[in-house]
Amino acid sequence: MIRCGIIGYGFLGTRLAQALTDYRPRGLLLTALANSKGYIFSRDGFDKQSLPRDLSTHRGFKQDTPLQLIEDGLLDLIVVLTPTNVYTGNPGLTYIREALRRGIDVVTADKGPLVVAYRELISTAKSAGASLLYEATVGGGIPVFSLARHSLRGDRIRSVRGILNGTTNYILTRMHFEGLPLDLALKEAQMMGLAERDPSLDLGGIDSACKVVILANALLSMDKRLDDVYVKGITQVTSDAVMAAKEMGMTIKLVGSIEGGHLYVAPRLVRLNHPLCVHGTLNAIQFRTEVMGELTLIGKGAGESTVSALLSDIEWIIDRRAVSRVGP
Amino acid sequence: MIRCGIIGYGFLGTRLAQALTDYRPRGLLLTALANSKGYIFSRDGFDKQSLPRDLSTHRGFKQDTPLQLIEDGLLDLIVVLTPTNVYTGNPGLTYIREALRRGIDVVTADKGPLVVAYRELISTAKSAGASLLYEATVGGGIPVFSLARHSLRGDRIRSVRGILNGTTNYILTRMHFEGLPLDLALKEAQMMGLAERDPSLDLGGIDSACKVVILANALLSMDKRLDDVYVKGITQVTSDAVMAAKEMGMTIKLVGSIEGGHLYVAPRLVRLNHPLCVHGTLNAIQFRTEVMGELTLIGKGAGESTVSALLSDIEWIIDRRAVSRVGP
Numbered sequence: 019m020i021r022c023g024i025i026g027y028g029f030l031g032t033r034l035a036q037a038l039t040d041y042r043p044r045g046l047l048l049t050a051l052a053n054s055k056g057y058i059f060s061r062d063g064f065d066k067q068s069l070p071r072d073l074s075t076h077r078g079f080k081q082d083t084p085l086q087l088i089e090d091g092l093l094d095l096i097v098v099l100t101p102t103n104v105y106t107g108n109p110g111l112t113y114i115r116e117a118l119r120r121g122i123d124v125v126t127a128d129k130g131p132l133v134v135a136y137r138e139l140i141s142t143a144k145s146a147g148a149s150l151l152y153e154a155t156v157g158g159g160i161p162v163f164s165l166a167r168h169s170l171r172g173d174r175i176r177s178v179r180g181i182l183n184g185t186t187n188y189i190l191t192r193m194h195f196e197g198l199p200l201d202l203a204l205k206e207a208q209m210m211g212l213a214e215r216d217p218s219l220d221l222g223g224i225d226s227a228c229k230v231v232i233l234a235n236a237l238l239s240m241d242k243r244l245d246d247v248y249v250k251g252i253t254q255v256t257s258d259a260v261m262a263a264k265e266m267g268m269t270i271k272l273v274g275s276i277e278g279g280h281l282y283v284a285p286r287l288v289r290l291n292h293p294l295c296v297h298g299t300l301n302a303i304q305f306r307t308e309v310m311g312e313l314t315l316i317g318k319g320a321g322e323s324t325v326s327a328l329l330s331d332i333e334w335i336i337d338r339r340a341v342s343r344v345g346p
Numbered sequence: 347m348i349r350c351g352i353i354g355y356g357f358l359g360t361r362l363a364q365a366l367t368d369y370r371p372r373g374l375l376l377t378a379l380a381n382s383k384g385y386i387f388s389r390d391g392f393d394k395q396s397l398p399r400d401l402s403t404h405r406g407f408k409q410d411t412p413l414q415l416i417e418d419g420l421l422d423l424i425v426v427l428t429p430t431n432v433y434t435g436n437p438g439l440t441y442i443r444e445a446l447r448r449g450i451d452v453v454t455a456d457k458g459p460l461v462v463a464y465r466e467l468i469s470t471a472k473s474a475g476a477s478l479l480y481e482a483t484v485g486g487g488i489p490v491f492s493l494a495r496h497s498l499r500g501d502r503i504r505s506v507r508g509i510l511n512g513t514t515n516y517i518l519t520r521m522h523f524e525g526l527p528l529d530l531a532l533k534e535a536q537m538m539g540l541a542e543r544d545p546s547l548d549l550g551g552i553d554s555a556c557k558v559v560i561l562a563n564a565l566l567s568m569d570k571r572l573d574d575v576y577v578k579g580i581t582q583v584t585s586d587a588v589m590a591a592k593e594m595g596m597t598i599k600l601v602g603s604i605e606g607g608h609l610y611v612a613p614r615l616v617r618l619n620h621p622l623c624v625h626g627t628l629n630a631i632q633f634r635t636e637v638m639g640e641l642t643l644i645g646k647g648a649g650e651s652t653v654s655a656l657l658s659d660i661e662w663i664i665d666r667r668a669v670s671r672v673g674p
Contacts, residue, residue, distance in 0.1 A: 037637065043500060153497075159638050161497030168496040169481075169489030172371060172657035290619070293628065293644040297619055309365065310487050310654035314644040316621045326638035329500035341669055 026099030159323030354427030487651030
């Protein structure tokens, strides 16, 4: 039985715990729920009824670092849903590093650790025979890594382009269709809960750049960091520029791309009838491969749909453990 | 070593043989090439140099049914690329049925056998412990089945919609952007090799309907046949209707759909900024799932990109054989 712990019990952690106790994947027990302040643990696993709304007020809550769970050998798989710090990777990086070192499998939605230390983490995982999966980090509702792993075998990805940030895409969509200026569209996005109070990571293109780094390292076997991306956000994009594009059957989108070894994030003119040209909070990712040609995936970038990405990673790990058990 | 035979040595068969001898997947030998009139066989496997341009004039060509190869136990995997007959399923159906019965794995791009006898073939495969894969039958350059198998685990597909036929989509695209009448757009498509001399299967919606049947049976566990699809093609679509749609920010597309247990193919109004609204010969497939929400895939529908689908099916079979060998 795989003993699974969730570290980070916010929106995503709560939803994942509900999903796991709802459909109960065979061979998996949800035995720990943790946040940065402590954790609760159940040897027999949580079920739908015993899931707490709030961790810290739960009677079993133990004030301690979640590292304790890892060091005590109480888990076989951790799902790391910690808040992202794209410059230090922490706190997620510390948990992931320690887990992998001990051969514990990791599924994560936290971009920070992968942006800061992708190669190191992959190599640690390899040495210890553990898996590190991160489908949820890029285009939550788009199974980009799983698709590359399974469906593009015997093919080779040449380049990648994408609209990777829902907040900026919502803003640019409102500027295009309603003629709003940037600051009004931003205010609207904030009121709808689509943009954070400090929207600088989104608007400045940093969030997109992180995703480009992860795509480059994971899909094109590169060794890139945030510093390697040429980043220009959308703060300079004017309503006039968007309207001028519209006149020509185009619009302005914040596009992340990997082309010829170089990584970019910048506002770009995109034809309105181009497959990549999606609107609202949608994300789109386009591969160009050697054999298949161009493939575009369009889906939700964040929120509830991200749970689907986490579940498919978890299922993959259950399968892999099952296979290695019957192996030689 | 998996001994692989290709049945059907036209455009797709030739390209696949080239791809297989080019990158030589580990654990696979290409030992037979067949068409309806006979075959050539090589115990040690063909390499790039020994691939014939034309089968029938090859000195090793044996005039016989390809069934002989199957009955003689000379193959572990057949790739069936026979011309499609959507009413009888033959000749592909006979080869596939016989192979599966004997535990030989099958990869196919031929829609006919699956439209006529999907449930029977799947159950034969199951009893014999063989695999039947058919990624290439729907949206050649879109890994729809592989994606569902791997990336939507723990999720459930509720409904499917798609633009599944490149010929009609090319025609409708030309009608929309150039204002061409249907017959002129069709003539243009024929001159460019995008439509057959008898385009009735495409224009009448039958090709799309076959793909809808395969999607319904494979992704939603239904048991449907061609008769179960409400089919209306594009032959009645006028230039005026397309122009009227355009005025409203929409266009007319031939959409196949599975919704609430019912299967449809019909011309539909689609908003120009809808993810499904792709142009030219592109195909698009949209799932609605329980957890992930809506996911749209856009890619080439046919031609060279289909080779990618065949290769990924073949790789899956190589993996599966490798796993079952180390099993208990």
